[in-house]
Amino acid sequence: MSQTSSAATPPGRSAPWWRDAVIYQVYPRSFADADGDGMGDLPGITSRLQHLADLGVDALWLSPVYPSPQKDAGYDVADYRDVEPVFGTLADFDALAERAHALGLRVVVDIVPNHTSTEHAWFRAALAAGPGSPERSRYVFREGRGEHGEQPPNSWRSVFGGPAWTRVADGSWYLHLFDSSQPDLDWTNPEVDAEFRDVLRFWLRRGVDGFRIDVAHGLVKAEGLPEWDHEQALLDGADGADGPDGPDGADGSARRPPMWDQEGVHEVYRGWRRVLEEHPGERILVAEAWVSPPERLVRYLRSDEMHQAFNFDYLRAPWRAGDLRRVVDATLAAHDLVGAPSTWVLSNHDVVRHASRLGYPAGSEPASGVGPDDPQPDAALGLRRARAATTLMLGLPGGAYLYQGEELGLPEVTTLPAQVRQDPSFARTGGADRGRDGCRVPIPWSGEEPSYGFGPGSASWLPQPPSWRELSVAAQSGAEGSTLELYRRLLAVRREHGLGLGALRWVDLPGAGPDVLAFRNGDVLVVANLGAQPVAAPAGARALVASGELPGGALPTDTAAWFALPA
Known part of the structure; x- marks a missing residue:
């Protein structure tokens, strides 16, 4: 180990x-x-x-x-x-x-x-020990509302749909913000x-x-x-x-x-x-x-x-x-x-x-x-x-x-x-x-x-x-x-140019409209064209990697590329 x-x-x-x-x-x-x-x-x-x-x-x-x-x-x-x-x-x-x-x-x-899980040893012990026990205090158990406690303790709902409460045999309710098989722990304990x-x-x-x-x-x-x-x-x-x-x-x-x-x-x-x-x-x-x-x-x-x-x-x-x-x-x-x-x-x-x-x-x-x-x-x-x-x-x-x-x-x-x-x-x-x-x-x-x-x-x-x-x-x-x-190419170039440790600076490309994103990260220019019209790459730029073909050196719609710029 x-x-x-x-x-x-x-x-x-x-x-x-x-x-x-x-x-x-x-x-x-x-x-x-x-x-x-x-x-x-x-x-x-x-x-x-x-x-x-x-x-x-x-x-x-x-x-x-x-x-x-x-x-x-x-x-x-x-x-x-x-x-x-x-x-x-x-x-x-x-x-x-x-x-x-x-x-x-x-x-x-x-x-x-x-x-x-409801199969966790803690939850099994909580059910066996009953209301008010130290075992139950590890989870969010509450008494129900209504004359006989037949209603959930509050109106919270599960992320997975339905109520966030399930009633057990002794009448108490436990909270589960997800499935009923996933009782919430009580982190105040x-x-x-x-x-x-x-x-x-x-x-x-x-x-x-x-x-x-x-x-x-x-x-x-x-x-x-x-x-x-x-x-x-x-x-x-x-x-x-x-x-x-x-x-x-x-x-x-x-x-x-x-x-x-x-x-x-x-x-x-x-x-x-x-x-x-x-x-x-x-x-x-x-x-x-x-x-x-x-x-x-x-x-x-x-x-x-x-x-x-x-x-x-x-x-x-x-x-x-x-x-x-x-x-x-x-x-x-x-x-x-x-x-x-x-x-x-x-x-x-x-x-x-x-x-x-x-x-x-x-x-x-x-x-x-x-x-x-x-x-x-x-x-x-x-x-x-x-x-x-x-x-x-x-x-x-x-x-x-x-x-x-x-x-x-x-x-x-x-x-x-x-x-x-x-x-x-x-x-x-x-x-x-x-x-x-x-x-x-x-x-x-x-x-x-x-x-x-x-x-x-x-x-x-x-x-x-x-x-x-x-x-x-x-x-x-x-x-x-x-x-x-x-x-594979993106990750290799990313590592080679240290892009993860770089810094972003937005760039306005000539002729590019509001549907184009362009920024410098270190020595790499990143361009993404989300618009309908092709976008020309900067003059002298060399494509390092592109998500699709660049006909005539331009980025078509829904295409992104990384460029090395001339010194």
Whole structure:
């Protein structure tokens, strides 16, 4: 078992690795299946790590692999100090970390502190012990309203649909901001904080390089659990459904939802930062915090708290030059306030893949999954814009996150039939919310093998569309103009020119209108044309990498490129 991270800092490098890292999200059940049961696993991931090294990323972020009944794809954790048998063993995890570090890749793991599974030993003990017991004080149990306590304690609603309360046999109710199989922990109980600090130490001793904190803006609820009678949603509910005084946090004066972004969370993360600093090496905390505006988000990134936070404002920005520029400016300005690096992201396991999301008219992108009866994206438009969006994103200073399969240009799978969908949000809303399964379909490695090389047989926990044969790693490797080769080239040039540690300066190109974004980052000019008319490259500029063809040296619509300028 590795005691410390062994991924080396490149010679001559002075900045911490995480300030400009490109981190690749591995969704374990959909990455690679070593044993042929149709579910991805740790040995499968280990066997494919060379792909990440060849791609040119700096680290991988591993979504949960803890023991779990898998009611929410592993985000319902039954034991934080072991590995779910379907994914392998602790020895398999150690082998993965060792191989990753040997390839120069850091390893970031998910931690889920807002809630456990109902199968967790703590929750089973809470049910057995009864009302008022120390065991129940680890969770948010309350008595119900009404003459016989038959009504939930308040009107809070689940992010996955329906009420956020479930009643147990003795009449008490427990809070679950997500699925009923995910009871919320009570972070006012010191025992909860002590437990998670010990969990962090367990994985730090195994050599992990950091933690991505799920629902980082949750944990602490407003005292008294005051009423909040508004719908929740994964994308916008977490930073607050629109309240009676307007969107939460929009001007800093409106009331924040009582379950999100409470002041007490910051003391939790200051304690976690101290735990990381007990261990050698540069270990990091990354916040999944759906918080607006960016000035509130960066409070999680003060020097004694976390290192990075996902930039969901950027992910949700429409494909319009003005909107993107405003988000970039607001992001950089806010992060400068605390001296933290900004991050950029376009896809993850919770949102429609951007190769499909951008195939809708700007401003009408779907916020949740897409079903076979919903309006369908323009696949060619979506991929063209996705390639341009990635080229733009990787030219920005700071860190970046990639979601597995985006380097292949994988689209959202919109044709999944109801009977194969497994996302709890689909079931809890009666199918009104299509859920997130469409972005979680196992990725293709080779078009000539069963399950497209995902596993040794044909089994796949979600069906893969036939069109993915041409999108596989094998089909795209070495193929000029392929999306995979574009990503490899972007990451190589990004590293060569140190763009992640650079600085942005907007540039006005001659003849370019308001639908063009152009900026200098060090010695590289980044140009993205979101308008209908071609845009000429600056005189004497040499194209380093482009998302598409540049006929006559001009950028067509929905194309981005990086240029070296003459001295």
